[in-house]
Amino acid sequence: MSKSNFTRRGVLKTGAVAGAGVALPTIFTAQSASASGYTNEPTGSNVTLGFNVPQTGPYADEGNDELLAQQLAVEHLNGMGDGGCLNTFTSKALKGNGILGKKVDFVTGDTQTKSDAARASAKTMIEKDGAIMINGGSSSGVAVAVQGLCQEAGVIFMAGLTHSNDTTGKDRKANGFRHFFNAYMSAAALAPVLAKELGADRRAYHLTADYTWGWTQEESIVASTEAMGWETVNAVKTPLASTDFSSYIAPVLNSGADVLVLNHYGGNMVNSLTNAVQFGLLDKLVNGKDFKIVVPLYSELMAAGAGENIKGVLGSMNYNWQLDNEGSRAFVKSFGEKYGKPPSNSAQTCYAQVLLYADACERAGTFNPCGVVEALEGFEFDGLGNGSTLYRAEDHQCFKDVLVVRGAQNPTNQYDTLEIVEVTPAAQVTYPPNHPMFGGDEASLGECNKGA
């Protein structure tokens, strides 16, 4: 295996220049470079996938959940376990004998939820372990950074949990795909439900995490709620490093707002919601209406962290294990029996992506990233848990139903803390690929890169 973007002659020259005195003894036989067609072409009987998830830092638990799901997917691909969604997937290319007859191996890495560390870890997997694709992750900054790297290196990247519009918007890349939904979709799905449940004449106050993802979500939610008649009273940016939000919550009390939108994720969201409930916002009556809190992006782990405080709070999700369709049931059964808990929505994303990648390789008949890209573009399928799904060719964003959920009033166990309010059909959250929030006409995927 040789990773080089040079001809043999060029490489030898390079070696001579860079080696600076390291004479290469002739007894070493150099394997001919660029004989392989693309980066990390699998030559043996195995193929290696790279799972790059946060294992340290605040999102370590979420990363762990993703890792469990990916391990399960590998088991199913290799024909072990109960096969999970292989039985329900509408594409029947996968037979449980690995991918293209090669046994699936995987390597894992730690993104630390930092762009730099995530790129280092992905590079390690590509350079050292020969990973043919990178899957997973838990932040948009990381997703965009690693997606750029995979584009340059010539491997496929499938983002894990990334909700920013940019990932498949202005930062879209030919080698990258996203199964997760985005801020625009959250807003489009939430707005009608908010109008129905809270009325069309609400006054909203936004608290927004002060970085790229927070801004795109605020922009999306403000646009779609204002379109249905809401007024935005104020939108305040909060530093990512904040741990206590009391000084941001207190001004909400006298602002005349009757809805608080928390554009926060993870620890920020757990703390800001806890603080908002502490300040009694949910017990207040403003403008003759009950005060409400909206958390546009929910996750199971955040719900667990926020505990009782999420009761009645509305939000959206990419997937929930309570979703009742054939694929979802098969996945939840498989995951639940192996790990003793239902899967989170990021776990489902990572699981589905591994199967989708494998399936695309089978259908393309090659691991060549350009072949895989071609097989995935415009691919329509069902049976992986989200219902009918489309991978759009123009921006590599996946379109499927979006769930609007609410914190359950009376959960019966620690896992059904969220209840599904509405399943918003994909058509309602679809937008044109050149939408201004997604980079407009300038955004382009570029060429697919097969590396080597």
Add this chain to the structure above:
Amino acid sequence: MDAILLQILNGLDKGSAYALIALGLTLIFGTLGVVNFAHGALFMLGAFCAVTLSKLLQLSFVTIDATKKDFLGNPLKVETPYVEAWFGPEIGASIIDWAVPLSILLAIPVMIAVGLIMERGLIKHFYKREHADQILVTFGLAIVLQEVIKYYFGANPIQTPPPDALTGVANLGAWFGFDLPYPIWRIVYFSFAALVIFGVFAFLQFTTFGMVVRAGMADRETVGLLGINIDRRFTIMFAIAAAVAGLAGVMYAPINPPNYHMGMDFLVLSFVVVVVGGMGSLPGAVAAGFLLGILESFASTTWATTTIPGINQIIIYVVAIIVLLTRPRGLMGRKGVMED
């Protein structure tokens, strides 16, 4: 007007946590001359005392309720806490409800023990070493403590609610005829912090033990020459500092759900607080803690952030820079102590 009062309250509240951690830090520095990077981790350990106790109280036995189903469609396992079985459902439930305040009883002995073990087992050997070595070893310890907690409790924050009676909002302005709602637990936290700070000062000021410690801080050698075993007293002070950080953590748990890295979030800020207050000055640490808390609260108002974008992110550092450049020994540092 009430908006300003609210931000002052918020500032006092944040400041309470800063002040309690900084108090311990400066106490350790003033007595032992040790820079303790594990102090944030001690705060975190305190918070996890509360988590542990509430988990212990909720230890349950399992009965199977065939009428309900769990997420896989199997019969639901119903968990009943032992405490409820022993004391009856009502008393049991209220014991669980009061887990956080009860944790104080757990945290004091645990944190004193942790402090004593840490001082005797590790810090003792670093009195004479360079500050850099002290930083490295205590930072290593902080990582180890964090990772141990992460191993057992996970990385996700764990909600630790206050007792029902102390949740909700109290209207502080009611007596004065205006509206000033503030969360009850935050008022409890501030009062508790004030009590602990007062306790530490009274202990140092009015007991013989405290007098000796203060004398030792001023001139360790002379006190030693008087035949007093100052080392043992300083060890006890280290344990007290650990307990103060732990108590700050216990009571902080209901304000923001604890996670394993919360100590690191406070560590840097507490160091800034200590330095702004003046190294080794106890009143300085407390005053600077409250001052920076209040400034931070005001900097995060819309008015401030629109005037100077990003001021809420940097205010503490700006203040630290200004104070250090204009008043090198900090707000209340004694002249000649650590001053250049």
Add this chain to the structure above:
Amino acid sequence: MLGLNNKKDFTLLLVVAALTLLAPFVLNPFPSDSAMAQFNAGYPDLMQRFVIFGIFAVGFNILFGLTGYLSFGHAAFLGVGSYASVWMFKLLSYNIVPAILLAVVMASIFALLIGYVSLRRSGIYFSILTLAFAQMSFALAYSVLSNPKFNLTNGETGLQVYANDPQVFHRAGLPDVPHLFGLSMRSTYTMDVGAWSFSFNVGYYISAIVLLLVFYLAIRIFRSPFGMMLRAIKSNQTRMSYTGLNPRPYTLAAFVISGAYAGLAGGLMAAMDPLAGAERMQWTASGEVVLMTILGGTGTLIGPILGAGFIKYFENIFSKINDTVLHQWFAFMPDGMEDFMVFVIKPFVGKGWNLTLGIMFMLVVIFLPGGLVEGGQRLGKWIKNRGKSKDSPAKTEPAE
């Protein structure tokens, strides 16, 4: 030789040169198919990191090791260097020469400004001042300086090159990745020898040559009258002032030099991987270089490089050992035994790599007060003294 009067210094330089130039062999001792291949570190990305962080730490040591001024904000200079380089890539071309030059210049200017203010104080006050400046830079880079109207840093994602950037000197024949006059940083020559596989990467060798140059420079600084002056500041600043010497210009010079080293490291990082993330400037990153220096041996020449390698090795190798790998290792044992071994080791690897790192920090600082260098010296002494009287006191001397 080379202006190095001390034979020891020359030997040290030769050792470092040999180690860096032969790193692809040295770091890949295990056949690539064996179970131990997990511990191989001889792949381009990690080797680049070793030398780049080595440069960073060597520079930091010029300030901390010689003058004793403990800066907690050096990562800011590294970050500034990275941002400057990526901006050069965006505006001019992917050629690394202007990028690295600007990185060094910008970092030096930053260091001059911050150093001028911070050096008015010493001791822990100086540390807190540098920390404050660095944290401010990080907070601003992460959010305020990445707003859509004035996007200097691209915030959370990190600054990167887009297809629609000007790149005025970019020509069709040049590679679309950072390059040195057409020689791509990415190009790697892989050599297979039996079961072993070694990679020679252009980016790595360029970084390695830079490391050797700046290491040589560091030796010269350590041995120069200027270096003596810096040591004098560490040992007794007051006495120095009484002799009529003003220590401030010397410390400021040391501060700027070490800032320039950090900027160089940042520029090289961007050259190896054209993305600059704000996390590079966070206090934890500043803390990391402090730890590297102390861990390796403060004030020694080679210590910081060892410390940098040590920490990066843990971060990249130990974090990748997962359950599956552990089960493979112990597959030869009976089932119960295998599970037990995996259970015992698991907390320390994979997602627990931080724990191992923390324990190593403590062990090194407790048992080897002089850092890894002292460990090496003790080992050397032990080997020399084998067979002689066994309780000759282990005297330590600085390994300069």
